[in-house]
Amino acid sequence: MELKKILCAVDLMDSVNPAVEPAKHFARLTGASLTVLYILSSSASHLIEAPVEPERDDIRDVQGMSSRNSMMHAIWSRTREDMDAFVLKHFAGMDAEGIIYEGKPAEMIVEVADAIGADMIVMGTNARERFLDRFFFGSVANEVVRTAGCLVLTSRPERKA
Incomplete structure (x- = not known):
């Protein structure tokens, strides 16, 4: 099997991204290109520290954007900066x-992998060990493994002693 494109799904909000090293390893071994993907939750307003009011015509910023649209634009801009810094730090050269992308993580990871023709998805797991955690919260990694049309490599974060 030949690997030409690897999709590496990361969480920019997490200081631990166990998918980075395996993705780099496979890319170096095979010469595959890497696409590093972060999914911004559809409910990105949870990232805004101040409460967000529903859009109102009488609340506009100087450019005519609603305050909510302005905040969402700021979130996207900051996320873009964070992604650029992440790629530069972890995948230099x-x-x-x-x-x-924005959406439900598992669905978007599989959709993007299909769209770019990825031969492999590399992603971390959160290593939840309690049954109730998995039952109530599900697992993005499990969903991706179940639905992806390509190889999926999952990597757990190292356990702290």
């Missing part, structure tokens, strides 16, 4: 690009 490699054929890697960072992309950002």
Whole structure:
């Protein structure tokens, strides 16, 4: 099997991204290009520290955007900056690009992998060990493994002693 494109799904909000090293390893071994993907939650307003009021015509910023649209634009801009810094830090000198999509993580990871023709998805797991956690919260990694049309490599974060 030949690997030409690897999709590496990361969480820019997490200081631990166990998918980075395996993705780099496979890319170096095979010469595959890397696409680094971050999914911004559809409910991105949870990232805004101040409460967000429903859009009102009488609340506009100087450019005519609603305050909510302005805040969402700021979130996207900051996320883009974070992604660019992440790719530069972790994938310097490699054929890697960072992309950002919005939506449900498992669905978007599989959709993007299909769209770019990825031969492999590399992603971390959160290593939940309690049954109730998995039952109530599900697992993005499990969903991706179940639905992806390509190889999926999952990597757990190292356990702290």
